[in-house]
Amino acid sequence: MVKANPMGRRSQIVSATGLISAVTMVSRVLGVVRDSVIAACLGAKHLNDVFQIAFTIPNLARRVLGEGALSAFIVPIITGVRRREGEAAAWRSTANALNLLAAITLAVTIIGCFFAKPLFLFYGGTKYQFSDQPALLALGTSLTRIMFPFLMVMTLIALLMGVLHSLQHFFAPAIGSIILNVVVIGAALVALLLFHPGPERIVYVLSWAVLISVILRFLVLFPPLIRRGFRWQAVFDWREAGFRELVSKMPAALLATIVAQINISVSLNLANWCGEGSVTYLLYSQRLIQLPMALFSTALATALLPQLSSVVADDNRRDLRDLMGFAMRAVFLISLPATIGLMVLGRPIVQFLFQHGAWSAQATQGTALALLYYAVGLVALDAQRIFTPLYYAQKDMMTPVKYSAVAMGVNILLNLALMMTPLSFAGIALASSLGAILNAWLLWWGLTRRFGRDFAGAIGSTLLRALVCALIMGAVCGLGFRVTERALHASGTIAVFGLTFGWIVAGLAVYAVASHVAGLWDRAALKRLLRR
Numbered sequence: 001m002v003k004a005n006p007m008g009r010r011s012q013i014v015s016a017t018g019l020i021s022a023v024t025m026v027s028r029v030l031g032v033v034r035d036s037v038i039a040a041c042l043g044a045k046h047l048n049d050v051f052q053i054a055f056t057i058p059n060l061a062r063r064v065l066g067e068g069a070l071s072a073f074i075v076p077i078i079t080g081v082r083r084r085e086g087e088a089a090a091w092r093s094t095a096n097a098l099n100l101l102a103a104i105t106l107a108v109t110i111i112g113c114f115f116a117k118p119l120f121l122f123y124g125g126t127k128y129q130f131s132d133q134p135a136l137l138a139l140g141t142s143l144t145r146i147m148f149p150f151l152m153v154m155t156l157i158a159l160l161m162g163v164l165h166s167l168q169h170f171f172a173p174a175i176g177s178i179i180l181n182v183v184v185i186g187a188a189l190v191a192l193l194l195f196h197p198g199p200e201r202i203v204y205v206l207s208w209a210v211l212i213s214v215i216l217r218f219l220v221l222f223p224p225l226i227r228r229g230f231r232w233q234a235v236f237d238w239r240e241a242g243f244r245e246l247v248s249k250m251p252a253a254l255l256a257t258i259v260a261q262i263n264i265s266v267s268l269n270l271a272n273w274c275g276e277g278s279v280t281y282l283l284y285s286q287r288l289i290q291l292p293m294a295l296f297s298t299a300l301a302t303a304l305l306p307q308l309s310s311v312v313a314d315d316n317r318r319d320l321r322d323l324m325g326f327a328m329r330a331v332f333l334i335s336l337p338a339t340i341g342l343m344v345l346g347r348p349i350v351q352f353l354f355q356h357g358a359w360s361a362q363a364t365q366g367t368a369l370a371l372l373y374y375a376v377g378l379v380a381l382d383a384q385r386i387f388t389p390l391y392y393a394q395k396d397m398m399t400p401v402k403y404s405a406v407a408m409g410v411n412i413l414l415n416l417a418l419m420m421t422p423l424s425f426a427g428i429a430l431a432s433s434l435g436a437i438l439n440a441w442l443l444w445w446g447l448t449r450r451f452g453r454d455f456a457g458a459i460g461s462t463l464l465r466a467l468v469c470a471l472i473m474g475a476v477c478g479l480g481f482r483v484t485e486r487a488l489h490a491s492g493t494i495a496v497f498g499l500t501f502g503w504i505v506a507g508l509a510v511y512a513v514a515s516h517v518a519g520l521w522d523r524a525a526l527k528r529l530l531r532r
Helices: 006-042 046-066 069-085 087-114 116-130 134-147 150-166 176-195 199-220 222-227 241-272 278-313 317-354 361-375 378-393 398-418 425-451 460-488 493-517 523-531
Strands: none
Touching: 006 046, 006 176, 006 199, 006 278, 006 317, 046 116, 046 134, 046 150, 046 199, 046 241, 046 278, 069 087, 069 150, 069 241, 069 378, 087 116, 087 150, 087 241, 116 134, 116 241, 134 199, 150 199, 150 222, 176 199, 199 222, 241 278, 241 398, 241 425, 278 317, 278 361, 278 378, 278 425, 317 361, 317 378, 317 460, 317 493, 361 425, 378 398, 378 425, 398 425, 460 493
């Protein structure tokens, strides 16, 4: 068998990353529009806090299942079955896993809907119980019950996404979030224009739209699967090799989900006690942090996993070093300027995106403050996305879970300590960033023990030079925006947008020039990047 050369692997990763990033960019832009519509309808008040807490379950399912462990470790399992037993066996294994997971998650969904009230309390609603706000508690319980089936459908989606990724097909899985955002935006606008409901009715419209969107997302995956040979089969074989391997990995996925749930539960419950709107501030700023992550690191990690699975299977250390070095340099080059940019231009970005309708200037200030402290951990979060697939490629699901559990414990302690300071809810954002940094360091440390300290090559110089270039960019953008804002007395939405967009473009130009002078890429590479 002819092995792919490193340049060929790089080309495949770049092509897949570009496709995923392009589709994800559309999705995330629509996600910002979705959040902007919700912000204009509900503001940063109790109703939005309640909706955001209830929406945590489907959003967590999307992140942990669709973008995390389950979807990722399906790739080496299906790839292995296809190599050992052929195409027909791989499709039979897929149908078997789909049927069995559907039965399991249906039972979980029934139980979850029955216990909707405890779930809402767990994810952040305890304040409403102890502060005697029965109307908000009842509303949160109803919204949780409506959206909980999202978990079942998203589990099946994660399985099918992994199968498509194993076939190097990335488009259909990537457009799923576009569907969610389009449906939610459309439902909100139609309801507002035709029926003029109050905020209490709007939250129900939004919740049903979330559920409908995930069903549509599930259906979209079938055309490419069918074109590649998938046919549903009435098979329920608990002893089938692929499913047994999948079940053997389930404890890791379950533990990863539990760790994420506990982390979010503690953070949201504590945030709710910091005052009205604090939950909304934190969740809206988190979504802005996830924008550069989704556009680049998540796309890169998704494209990287099939290549890493192949390299690890061949025990090719040279290609592994080449791939990981390439991925880490790319993370530094993109994540560092994104981090600094969000720090210095966070307030005008939030103002332009959300300060409409019921969203106040106070809400903008609160969200921008949380964004500042979440940005501290952006590079670490991106690094996690690159390190974790290497563990999955080795079929090691437990080690990342153990490290994330340690980071979770530190995060909870820091949450309790920092929220008692003048930082209040922003202390929770800072604690999250410090926990992310610890988690990334643990993942790096674990990989160096297995592959040596140079498993990704010499990346320290790239990190230092990219940081210096990003700081230069940040100084130009931050000072330039403040000087022009004062000189022009800019306060309206259009003026703020114009200044923010202008200084973002100027910052990108400064970073491009500085990074070229620092030797981070040559002129030809820069031209190719700009064309992409």
